[in-house]
Amino acid sequence: MSRYFLLLLALTGCASGLATSPRSPESGPTVTFLHFNDIYEITPVAGGASGGLARFATIRRELVASSSTVITTLGGDYLSPSAMGLAVVDGQRLAGRQMVATLNAVGVDWAVLGNHEFDLRESEFRQRLSESRFRIVASNVTDSAGNRFHGTVRNGIMRVPTRRGELRIGMIGLTINSNRPAWVRFEDPMVAARREIAEFGDSVDAIVALTHLTLAQDQLLAEALPAITVILGGHEHENHVVRRGPRFTPIIKADANVRTVAVVTLTWPSGGAAPLVQSNLRVLDSAIAESPDVGREVAEWVARSDAAYRAEGLEPGAAVATIDEPLDGREAVVRTRPGPLTALIAEALRREVPGADVGVMNGGSIRIDDVIPAGVVTQYDVIRILPFGGNVVETTMTGSLLDRVLTQGEANRGSGGYLHAAGAAREGTRWLVGGVPIDRARTYRVATTDFLLTGRETGLDWLKPGNPDLGPVQPHRDIRVAVIEMLRSR
Known part of the structure; x- marks a missing residue:
């Protein structure tokens, strides 16, 4: 921690790190927030062309060297979904352990919980909280008994001493x-x-809302609560910089996987006026050098998960x-409509x-919640898309059962129970297979996943061995191997 500034959490009685550097006496009191959100990969994405937490660490250090007070914030979704997080190391899933360790190395100050943090088992979630050196603000999330999770706070006040006196910045955290x-x-x-x-x-002197909400929810927040100075958000995976509400409160989100980060400054003019909020998006690409120490942390986790x-x-x-075209694996797409990625997997x-x-x-078997851009696809990309793996299975279904499944x-x-089919299509109120209506008395050969025949999918509890309209089940290879070969054949 710098000798020029100190960050205290007044409401929790805990201390948290705050990156600082000297400033010229002519400039007014300024606090800079370095904000990112929805980080699933510790390594660069898009074939190494974009993102990467070692590059992010370089940006942070450069900002600390040129700014008075820098607070690094994370807008949720960092423990899951991650292909690396599902790697079994020493008999246990990593389950976000690699992410927390890397974020600790980067020097994150504050985070809010995202919806995907709760993909983890409760024991895994609590363990990740205990490993975190950054503070987690959770104003609307507790355990089932109404108690705060250990390592979280409902709110905090950051006290920032300046040459003109102490600034006090309130922090709240909201999760969808x-x-x-x-x-x-x-x-x-x-x-x-x-x-x-x-x-x-x-x-x-200011209130920062660190959120993992939809943009529409953030807008309602800005309209209803003008006391909020700035909303630093997440969840959408795409950058947004908009102003809403009676005081045109800024709502700022960056792109997922640190493809971009937001640099947000709050500057207090003389006379006790409200702070001026300015922001810009910084693109992280291969022109940015990787921080050596964070790079070593990343490399260690990559080696363990690759093994x-x-x-x-x-x-x-x-x-x-x-x-030649992107493969869109976002939940909002794969759970609502067909697309190139789901067509590829079903085929x-x-x-x-x-x-x-x-x-x-x-x-729901697609867990990447991100877009694979056009260009080179690696096996790790396929693992990211289908991290749970599982076997392709062969079975037979009567036309009556197949119609019921598709409906x-x-x-x-x-x-997650929204189904995608290759070889079947809906025409009005009926289903076609091979271009002709399903014959309810005929037997069809069906390729599916082992999970779908367990009866655990939404509304499909009857789709499991013992159903008289379902034939014997024969396992084939891992679904990821099948997808890899499909991609190679194109």
Whole structure:
């Protein structure tokens, strides 16, 4: 911590690191926030062309050297989904351990929880919190009993001494409730925000809302609570810089996987006026050198996870194919409509089973929640898309059962149980296979995933061995191997 400034958490009685550097006496009091959100990969993405936490660390250090006070904030979604996080090392899933260790090395100060943090098992989640050296502000999230998770705070006040006196900046954190395991309780974000802001009263010079909400929710927050100085958000994966509400409160989000980061400054003019908020997006590309120490941290985790996947017969760094169009694996797409990625996977299933009439897979098996850009696709990209793996399986279904499966899959639109099919299409109210209506009395050969035949998917509890309309189940290779070969064949 610099000898020029000190960060204290007044409401929690805890200390947290704050990066600082000297400033000229002519300039006014300024605090800089370096903000990023939705970080799933510790390494660069897009074939190494974009992002990377070692590059982010370089940006941070440069900013610290040129700015008075720098606070590094994370807008949620960092523990999951991650292919590396599902690697089994020393008998346990990494489950975000690699991410927390790297974020600690980077020097993150504050984070808010994202919806994907709750993909983890409760024990894994609590362990990651205990490993975190950064503070986590969770104004609307508790455990199921209403108690704060250890390592989180409802709010905080950052005290920043300046040559003109002490600045006090209030921090609140709000999380969307789209992922609700039984061990978590969510409060309405607006209700929680109102309470925390009221608790601050007149004791702060600015209020920062660190959020993982939809843009629409952030806009409502800005419109209803003009006391908020700036909203530093996440969740959308694409950058947004907009102003909403009676005071045109800035809402600022960066691109996922630190493709961009937001540099946000709060400057207090003389006379006690509200701070001026300015922001710019910094693109992280291969022109930015990697921080050596963070680079070593990243390399260590990559080596450990790669070894785990090699033990499963995969070679993460190997190039598979070059694609001409992006493969969109965002949840908002794969759980609501077909697209090039889901068509590719469903066809890979059908190709894996010779003579299969239909290939069927669920959108929820795609966990990347990101876009693979046009260009080289590696095996690690495929692992990111389908981190849980599992076997392709062959079975038979009567036309009656197949029709029922496809109809339920369509009814599951918006959830992980939304089904994608190769070889089948809907025409009005009926399903076609091979271009002709399903014959309910005929038997069809179907390629699908082992998970879909467990009866655990939404509305498909009857789709499991013992159903008289379902034939014997024969396993084939890992679904990721099938997809890799499909990509190579194109």
